[in-house]
Amino acid sequence: MAACSFRRSIASQLSKVLDLPPENLIKSISAVPVSKKRRVADFQLSIASVTEDNSRDCLAPDLHLQAQKLAEGTVLRQVLKDGSEYGVKSELFSTVPKQKAVIEFSSPNIAKKFHIGHLRSTIVGNFIANLKVALGHEVIRMNYLGDWGMQFGLLGVGFQLFGNKEKLKTSPLQHLFEVYVQINKAAEDENTKKLAKDFFRKLEEHDEQTLSLWKQFRDFSIDEYIRIYKRLGVHFDEYSGESFYQEKSKEVLKMLENKGLLQKTIKGTGIVDLSEKKDLSSFSTVMRSDGTSLYITRDLAAAIDRMNKHNCDTMIYVTDKSQSNHFQQLFQILKLMGYDWVERCQHVSFGLVQGMKTRRGEVIFLEDVLNEVRSRMLENMASTKTTKEIEDPMETAEKVGLAALIIQDFQGLLSSDYQFSWDRALQSRGDTGVFLQYTHARLHSLEQMHGNEQLTDINVACLQEPDAISVLQHLLRYDEVLYRSSQDLQPKHIVSYLLTLSHLAAVAHKTLPVKGSTPELAQARLCLFQAARSVLANGMKLLGITPVTQM
Known part of the structure; x- marks a missing residue:
């Protein structure tokens, strides 16, 4: 029972006091965001909108108090009862139809190494897919590889000149990248350009030898991608590609x-x-003079094929904003072709990451960044006493490091460019992914210390302190935040909510001790911290972060 259901529960009980139908009260009750400056009730009741009779205004303070108590009395039980479904079961989503969505994201080019630009597409697409799945939609996660086109003409010729079959097996992405750099230097030569065109034409004509080499590039690359995606906690239901079309x-x-x-x-x-x-005055080129296909022609074929195959309610493309014009043209052509379902297609664009360099300062590849963030986290963890007790410091550093990258990326509007900062991302205090993980680990440790038992008979009336009330108020708003993110597909609402929850929980952890309190009070406080940890974990998982239990 999230905020919307609470309104119904509160309205039904207040209706007995006021002798009014609950329906008249629901619209007058609204959740109130936590305010650092002032302490307010969880829900506001607009008395004027309840009745025209001003003489009832004297009921206002009493009603506010009752609304607050009713909400606080149920939120903790509800969080623990609903578990991972808390918030998504809200009545806010009751009128939202369950849909089938195809989400195309990540989509690296095989001819080029998986670079840092793909990180944003990968984590944004993963977030949208996670959110839709949590809300009960059917999702097909699709990786549409750049595995065709003139660059393969160049790469094929490059491999014939500079390639090494052993290197291709052991380190395909790195080796293909090196070959691509070498052949691009040579591509100014007219003869090399002609060879590249010939190679690609042979590919399009399905020449056996040419196709066999291309297939090796593709298969070795996908194996390496899957290994990197595993580190990111990302999976795909389908690997498609331009070559299919x-x-x-x-x-x-x-x-x-x-x-x-x-x-x-x-x-x-x-x-x-x-x-x-x-x-x-405005046109799109869909065919080369030699009759070979272009990127947009293959995208048109892919869109039509997907819609025929999956008959989905929505098709979402997650790419950087430099491709906005491409998708505008794609959707326009589909509309001209008479495909009405194009209205259900959407391009979710994002800005560029600036200033991301490793200590070596070279071209940024995703794996270099993942290795760097893991090693920096290991260094930071090694300087704290608790790290010695961690079972697998390397794995913990990987998960915390990834949280640092994701939270820094998701704090603003996706369409904005942002300046990356290692120091800011890896701070253990402040609005960072490291702080979220640290808070989760501390709350988990508190539960373990007190037996990890399932709490039942909680007396919520014990939780009178302002710091406890602040956490309760914030937990009530979770469904509204999920709803906002589901509407505009922006993760920043959830990020902001989780950071505030972590700060509120951290303060409460200091001021509301469980140890040394009376059994009744200890139970109520432990329940409060369990609920905060549960919602924190749920939200982190939606963002693509695996919560750690030790740090």
Whole structure:
């Protein structure tokens, strides 16, 4: 029973006092955010909107008090009863239809090493998928690999000139990247350009030897991606790729031609006019002069195929904002082709990460960053006394380090660029992922210290202190925060909520001791901390963070 259900419960009990139908009261009750400056009730009751009779105003203080007590009396039991479903069972979501969503995210290019730009797409897409699954939607997580196109012509020629089969097996992404850098230097030569075009044409014509080499690039790369995704705690239901749509893109070109949408330029390239006045002031190129497909042609084929295959209610593409124009054109062409479902397609864009360098200061690859954040966390943990007791410091450092990266990334609007700072991300105090993990570990340790028992008969009336009330008030708002994030797909609402919860819980942990209190008070306080830890863990998991129990 989250905030919306609390309103119903409070309304039903207050209706007995006021002798009014509960329906008249529900709309007058609203949850109040925690305020650091002043202590307020969990719920406000607008007395004026309840009745026109001003003589009833004298009831206001009494009603506020009753509303507060009723809410506090149920929130802890509800958090512990609902467990991981607390908040998502709220009546706020009762009118939201359960949907089927295809979410395309991460989508690295096989010809290039998995670089830091893919981190944002990976963690943002993972968050959206986690949130939708938690809310009961059916989700297909799709990784659409950049595994086709002219760059493979270059890479194929590069591998024939500079490649090493052993290096390809042991370190495919690194080796292909090195080959790609070498061949790009040579690509200014006209002969190399011609060889690259020939290689790609052979690929499109399904030449056996050329396809075999390309398939090795793809298979070795996917194996390495899966290893990196495992470190990020991310999985995919489908690995798709541009190569799947090379044949289908020819069908798309035929469809465009049949609908009178495909035009040829003097150079022989195929274009689609996107201008309102049909004066070619805005157009999209969908075919090269030699008839080979382009990125957008393959994306058109992929969108049509996915919708036919999955018949989903929504299709979400998670990429950086530099691709906004591409998706605008993609959706426009689909609309011109008569596909009404394009209204259900959405591009979730994000800004760039600036200033992320490792200690070596070289080109940033995702794995270098994951290794760096883990080693820095290990150093920080080694300087504290408790680390010696941790069973697997390396794994803990990995999880805490990832939390640091995710929280720094998710604090602002996704569309904003942001300046990355190692020092800020790894601080153990303040608004950081490290602080969230530290708070979770402390609260877990408190539960273990007191037997980890399931609490039943709690007397919530014991929790009178302002610091306890603040935590209770904040727990009541969890469903509203989830609802906001589900509407705009921005993780920042949940991040802000969890950071505030951690700060409130940290203060309460200092001022409300469990040890040495009367059994009744100790039980109530322990229950309060259990509830805070449970909601903290739920929210962290939605963001893609695995909560640690030791630090």
